Amino acid sequence: MSEKLSRGCSSSSHNKSAATGGDVITTRISKSLSFYLRHGGKKKGLHLDQQGWASFQNLKTLPEFSKLSSDVIRELVHNCPKQRFAVKDEGGELFIRANQGHSLQEVELELEELSAENLPSVVVHGTYMRHWDAIKATGLNCMSRAHIHFAPGLPDSTGVISGMRRTCQLHIYVDAAAAIADGFKFYRSANNVILCPGDAAGYLPAR
Missing domain, CATH: 1.10.10.970 (RNA 2'-phosphotransferase, Tpt1/KptA family, N-terminal domain)
Structure with missing residues (x-):
């Protein structure tokens, strides 16, 4: 898994109108x-x-x-x-x-399995700086959910609907093709979120 660090991402500089x-x-x-x-x-x-x-x-x-x-x-x-x-x-x-995000293990969504041939050019996970040390040590983790969530780009990029909060401070780019070659599974949800169940313990380890 390859990482790139992007600090202070996604904060908007323009004023937003009050919610109705x-x-x-x-x-x-x-x-x-x-x-x-x-x-x-x-x-x-x-x-x-x-x-x-x-x-x-x-x-x-x-x-x-x-x-x-x-x-x-x-x-x-x-x-x-x-x-x-x-x-x-x-x-x-x-x-x-x-469409995705379940912690209920018994739910089996109708997901598109991805291969090295149809992966998006970018597979990126958004998170926060407080998690960085743990991620460096053990890799990404499903936590309470059934999958680790990725986006096919940063927020506001073409084709990116969901998969990452705009408030994320850290972007971790994953070599999904190499991970697939190592036996990891990747899927695409109906709203274009890239999902990986990780290994038996729910981890996608760094290497």
Whole structure:
């Protein structure tokens, strides 16, 4: 794994307008959806199938979503700049899922497996300086998630939708082709996040 250090990244120099009430509500719903669909839904009574889909009717039984209409869910998914979610209609019923970011090990997303031939030219992981010493010592780690997350470029680069926070202080560039040659798997999610499960312990070690 090769590393390049980029300090102080992604801070915007222009003033952003204050968020509207609608923006705040949308953000709150999006964060709640992320939690339930990626991490805590099963403990709260939300049923996810093996591919991570939950029915909208089941979702509405949870207090956070009881007043939402299917049109609001569709609009939120369509307008999400990071394309975190997907919806589908099946058997006359609406379903929703998170495209990546799960800590639920039993969810098996329909991911595109990558090879040395179809890898993006850049595979980069965004993190923070407080993690640098640990990363140098042991490599990247899935932590509580099923995959290590990468982006095919820095935020605002062409084709980069998600995979890295804008506040990241450290960019770690990975030689994914060499990692694949060493037996590591890489995948692409529906919103163009590059994912790697690491080794049996969830690590992509430095070398």
